[in-house]
Amino acid sequence: xxxxxxxxxxxxxxxxxxxxxxxxxxxxxxxxxxxxxxxxxxxxxxxxxxxxxxxxxxxxxxxxxxxxxxxxxxxxxxxxxxxxxxxxxxxxxxxxxxxxxxxxxxxxxxxxxxxxxxxxxxxxxxxxxxxxxxxxxxxxxxxxxxxxxxxxxxxxxxxxxxxxxxxxxxxxxxxxxxxxxxxxxxxxxxxxxxxxxxxxxxxxxxxxxxxxxxxxxxxxxxxxxxxxxxxxxxxxxxxxxxx
Amino acid sequence: xxxxxxxxxxxxxxxxxxxxxxxxxxxxxxxxxxxxxxxxxxxxxxxxxxxxxxxxxxxxxxxxxxxxxxxxxxxxxxxxxxxxxxxxxxxxxxxxxxxxxxxxxxxxxxxxxxxxxxxxxxxxxxxxxxxxxxxxxxxxxxxxxxxxxxxxxxxxxxxxxxxxxxxxxxxxxxxxxxxxxxxxxxxxxxxxxxxxxxxxxxxxxxxxxxxxxxxxxxxxxxxxxxxxxxxxxxxxxxxxxxxxxxxxxxxxxxxxxxxxxxxxxxxxxxxxxxxxxxxxxxxxxxxxxxxxxxxxxxxxxxxxxxxxxxxxxxxxxxxxxxxxxxxxxxxxxxxxxxxxxxxxxxxxxxxxxxxxxxxxxxxxxxxxxxxxxxxxxxxxxxxxxxxxxxxxxxxxxxxxxxxxxxxxxxxxxxxxxxxxxxxxxxxxxxxxxxxxxxxxxxxxxxxxxxxxxxxxxxxxxxxxxxxxxxxxxxxxxxxxxxxxxxxxxxxxxxxxxxxxxxxxxxxxxxxxxxxxxxxxxxxxxxxxxxxxxxxxxxxxxxxxxxxxxxxxxxxxxxxxxxxxxxxxxxxxxxxxxxxxxxxxxxxxxxxxxxxx
Numbered sequence: 001x002x003x004x005x006x007x008x009x010x011x012x013x014x015x016x017x018x019x020x021x022x023x024x025x026x027x028x029x030x031x032x033x034x035x036x037x038x039x040x041x042x043x044x045x046x047x048x049x050x051x052x053x054x055x056x057x058x059x060x061x062x063x064x065x066x067x068x069x070x071x072x073x074x075x076x077x078x079x080x081x082x083x084x085x086x087x088x089x090x091x092x093x094x095x096x097x098x099x100x101x102x103x104x105x106x107x108x109x110x111x112x113x114x115x116x117x118x119x120x121x122x123x124x125x126x127x128x129x130x131x132x133x134x135x136x137x138x139x140x141x142x143x144x145x146x147x148x149x150x151x152x153x154x155x156x157x158x159x160x161x162x163x164x165x166x167x168x169x170x171x172x173x174x175x176x177x178x179x180x181x182x183x184x185x186x187x188x189x190x191x192x193x194x195x196x197x198x199x200x201x202x203x204x205x206x207x208x209x210x211x212x213x214x215x216x217x218x219x220x221x222x223x224x225x226x227x228x229x230x231x232x233x234x235x236x237x238x239x240x241x242x243x
Numbered sequence: 244x245x246x247x248x249x250x251x252x253x254x255x256x257x258x259x260x261x262x263x264x265x266x267x268x269x270x271x272x273x274x275x276x277x278x279x280x281x282x283x284x285x286x287x288x289x290x291x292x293x294x295x296x297x298x299x300x301x302x303x304x305x306x307x308x309x310x311x312x313x314x315x316x317x318x319x320x321x322x323x324x325x326x327x328x329x330x331x332x333x334x335x336x337x338x339x340x341x342x343x344x345x346x347x348x349x350x351x352x353x354x355x356x357x358x359x360x361x362x363x364x365x366x367x368x369x370x371x372x373x374x375x376x377x378x379x380x381x382x383x384x385x386x387x388x389x390x391x392x393x394x395x396x397x398x399x400x401x402x403x404x405x406x407x408x409x410x411x412x413x414x415x416x417x418x419x420x421x422x423x424x425x426x427x428x429x430x431x432x433x434x435x436x437x438x439x440x441x442x443x444x445x446x447x448x449x450x451x452x453x454x455x456x457x458x459x460x461x462x463x464x465x466x467x468x469x470x471x472x473x474x475x476x477x478x479x480x481x482x483x484x485x486x487x488x489x490x491x492x493x494x495x496x497x498x499x500x501x502x503x504x505x506x507x508x509x510x511x512x513x514x515x516x517x518x519x520x521x522x523x524x525x526x527x528x529x530x531x532x533x534x535x536x537x538x539x540x541x542x543x544x545x546x547x548x549x550x551x552x553x554x555x556x557x558x559x560x561x562x563x564x565x566x567x568x569x570x571x572x573x574x575x576x577x578x579x580x581x582x583x584x585x586x587x588x589x590x591x592x593x594x595x596x597x598x599x600x601x602x603x604x605x606x607x608x609x610x611x612x613x614x615x616x617x618x619x620x621x622x623x624x625x626x627x628x629x630x631x632x633x634x635x636x637x638x639x640x641x642x643x644x645x646x647x648x649x650x651x652x653x654x655x656x657x658x659x660x661x662x663x664x665x666x667x668x669x670x671x672x673x674x675x676x677x678x679x680x681x682x683x684x685x686x687x688x689x690x691x692x693x694x695x696x697x698x699x700x701x702x703x704x705x706x707x708x709x710x711x712x713x714x715x716x717x718x719x720x721x722x723x724x725x726x727x728x729x730x731x732x733x734x735x736x737x738x739x740x741x742x743x744x745x746x747x748x749x750x751x752x753x754x755x756x757x758x759x760x761x762x763x764x765x766x767x768x769x770x771x772x773x774x775x776x777x778x779x780x781x782x783x784x785x786x787x788x789x790x791x792x793x794x795x796x797x798x799x800x801x802x803x804x805x806x807x808x809x810x811x812x813x814x815x816x817x818x819x820x821x822x823x824x825x826x827x828x829x830x831x832x833x834x835x836x837x838x839x
Contacts, residue, residue: 002640002692003637003638003639003640004636004637004639004640004641004642004643004696004698005637005642005643005742006633006637006642006643006742007643007644007645008742008744009645010633010643011741011742014630014739014741015741017626017736018736018741021620021735021736023612023613023616024613024615024616024618024620025616025620026620026621026622026623027622027623027626028623029623029625029626031709032648032702032709033655033668033704033709048477048480048481056661058657058658058659058660059657059658059659060655060656060657060658060668061655061656061657061658063655068657091616091617091618093613093616093620097626099648099702103659103660103661104661105661105662106662112649112661112662113647113648113649121613125549125614126613127549127550127551127552127611128550128551128552128600128605128608129551129552129553129608129609129610129611130552130611130612130613132552132608132609132610132611133609133610133611133612133613134612134613136610137612150610151605151606152605152606152608153270153271153275153605154271154272154273154274154289154597154600154601154605155275155289156289156290156291156292161591161593161594161596161597162550162551162593162596162597162600162601163597164605165275176745176746191550191593191596193593194591194593208549208550224744224745224746224747225746225747226747227747227749232645233645233646233647235644235645235646235675235676235678235679235682235683235697235699236679236682236683236686237642237644237683237686237690237692237695237697238686238689238690238750239747239750240642240643240644241642241690242744242747242748243742243744
């Protein structure tokens with residue numbers, strides 16, 4: 001019998017997990033319907049801060065303070081809180097693959113629900129150079145064979161300081177022609193803001209961390225040359241069975 | 244914010260490099276560039292730098308640091324920041340200084356309103372602003388130039404009582420009305436700040452957002468009260484949102500700017516107005532009950548290097564401070580940095596680390612792998628169970644789908660869904676899977692599937708709880724169960740296959756047509772031989788072709804094939820499919836095969 005296909009996003013998550021597992025990262029998860037503390041406040045996005053406008057949020061009727069999470073970063077807080085509660089001190093290393101939401105109209109490149117993968121490493125000696133090294137290794141293994149260059153540009157996120165945008169460039173013969181020699185924006189990242197560590201119960205005087213968050217739908221679009229992000233939730237086997 | 248290179252040049256003695264170089268400098272050391280059109284850059288100032296960089300002055304400071312190009316002396320364009328002489332002809336009262344930390348104003352008499360000179364009109368037009376008259380243009384120019392929004396009232400239209408005009412900063416009354424300079428009437432609320440004519444109580448400006456029409460400047464204006472104030476960002480933001488009224492002023496105030504900036508704004512606008520429209524300054528007013536405190540931040544060289552993962556030397560850091568004009572003293576290994584009044588974003592040591600990192604350049608950060616993790620990573624029970632289910636079901640021919648969590652019914656409902664459709668959070672996977680099954684079954688031939696089998700691992704909200712369910716859909720029906728989590732979590736994940744697909748191939752969205760063909764062939768002829776002939780003849784409209792039946796009778800074999808036709812450009816007609824089939828029949832017969 002012909003076997004079925006897994007969803008391309010599931011395949012990417014499986015692959016990412018394999019790469020990160022070897023670097024000491026566990027998978028962490030958390031709820032999609034999240035409270036504002038984990039989604040915003042603990043991540044250093046105070047109420048009435050313009051940064052809350054950066055992400056259009058779905059609120060739930062008759063449940064004040066609850067939102068559909070706008071990023072997987074909420075799980076950074078949940079994971080650290082749970083470790084602290086268990087009395088486990090850093091180092092921590094987790095990835096968080098999962099669904100996130102933005103309240104916006106959908107088109108070929110935007111969906112109201114999509115997938116992200118978050119990464120978090122906390123320890124006494126974590127640096128921005130480690131972020132670069134980790135992402136370089138991840139992208140190299142993901143785009144097997146192709147030579148991968150990673151660069152940072154300055155950016156701003158309330159939950160990281162310094163904050164960077166991460167671009168990738170694939171060079172060499174084995175890179176897919178459409179992606180070859182072209183800088184592509186991959187994700188936002190940075191060093192975890194000391195207030196975020198503090199809010200989760202981790203001593204920012206002693207520990208530092210890096211974090212990144214990457215859109216998996218976009219990664220799938222790039223990786224396979226998919227023409228429309230809406231295929232991801234189409235449940236259409238004309239799409240799925242190609243993977 | 245739109246930045247014209249020519250205007251920017253006024254901050255530098257040496258000629259600036261071309262717009263492309265400026266764009267790159269900002270991109271890699273400060274801000275994303277949305278576009279470069281000719282000599283105009285559209286700079287996407289990040290929310291943390293809205294305090295100081297929504298202005299030419301801010302962008303000039305950045306470029307000066309990045310390109311190591313000195314700024315002209317007195318880059319605010321003024322040397323005198325005193326607000327003297329004071330005048331008693333204008334009285335300002337602030338009801339709540341929390342919401343209006345500072346209010347400065349100047350009273351200028353004897354001006355002549357007229358068109359702006361060419362340089363001013365060109366400067367404003369280069370960034371998409373309309374020139375109005377010399378007084379209004381002067382206030383706009385100063386706002387874009389240094390970031391302090393201003394407003395000019397026609398002094399004659401403010402009520403004078405015993406030789407004194409009065410401005411009161413107060414909350415609006417509910418349903419209080421004000422006609423704006425844009426000729427729209429605004430209905431205000433008690434959460435909004437207004438500036439009122441203190442002698443009549445009438446609102447004359449929606450504070451920090453829009454001036455009122457009745458006190459606006461016109462050709463007959465001969466005296467102005469020029470306001471440069473500082474407003475609470477949250478109040479401005481909420482008012483702007485509630486009134487659906489975004490202005491260049493509200494964009495700046497909602498980011499919070501320093502109250503120290505008002506003086507620079509007022510003095511440069513006064514000087515510009517007197518230069519362009521004549522007149523003389525009667526005097527100034529400055530209500531500033533609680534001056535901004537200066538702040539210092541301590542950070543050490545080892546800390547900077549530890550966070551960035553670099554080996555910068557002391558002189559590298561000192562050089563960055565010098566370029567950014569961050570004055571500092573050194574105490575052992577610590578740098579004690581005095582934060583300039585407009586850099587409200589610099590608060591913690593990490594903020595200084597970022598300044599060093601981005602000015603030195605992130606390309607100088609090495610890529611260093613993490614040290615080995617001391618513990619073995621944990622296996623996540625939910626993820627393991629999901630992966631296990633995926634392996635089991637795909638082996639049985641099921642394909643994985645994701646359907647939307649939004650539904651027509653459910654226990655919880657989104658309060659603010661932008662498109663309004665399917666606002667509920669699903670309480671079951673069944674409805675989505677049922678739809679998916681029907682949709683895919685219609686494409687069975689195209690998919691070359693005899694049976695459509697689907698599964699989804701997805702979140703639902705049921706019985707007041709969020710949970711992950713496993714749903715399956717096939718000809719036997721649609722079912723869902725909870726995902727089985729193993730009691731003992733294994734030590735590692737199974738080595739499961741990942742997709743080997745290289746490129747995705749777009750599919751046609753037009754309907755397809757199915758045709759079957761059966762024939763007798765000699766026993767030595769294989770189905771592949773026949774398919775090769777069919778495919779070569781049918782051309783690109785043939786999307787799928789496969790054998791679905793085969794049996795032998797004596798010296799002959801009967802072969803039957805299913806052919807699927809589809810166009811990328813249009814809906815195929817039967818006639819078009821028939822034309823192709825006629826060609827196929829002819830080719831088959833030419834081979835001596837007997838079509839049945």
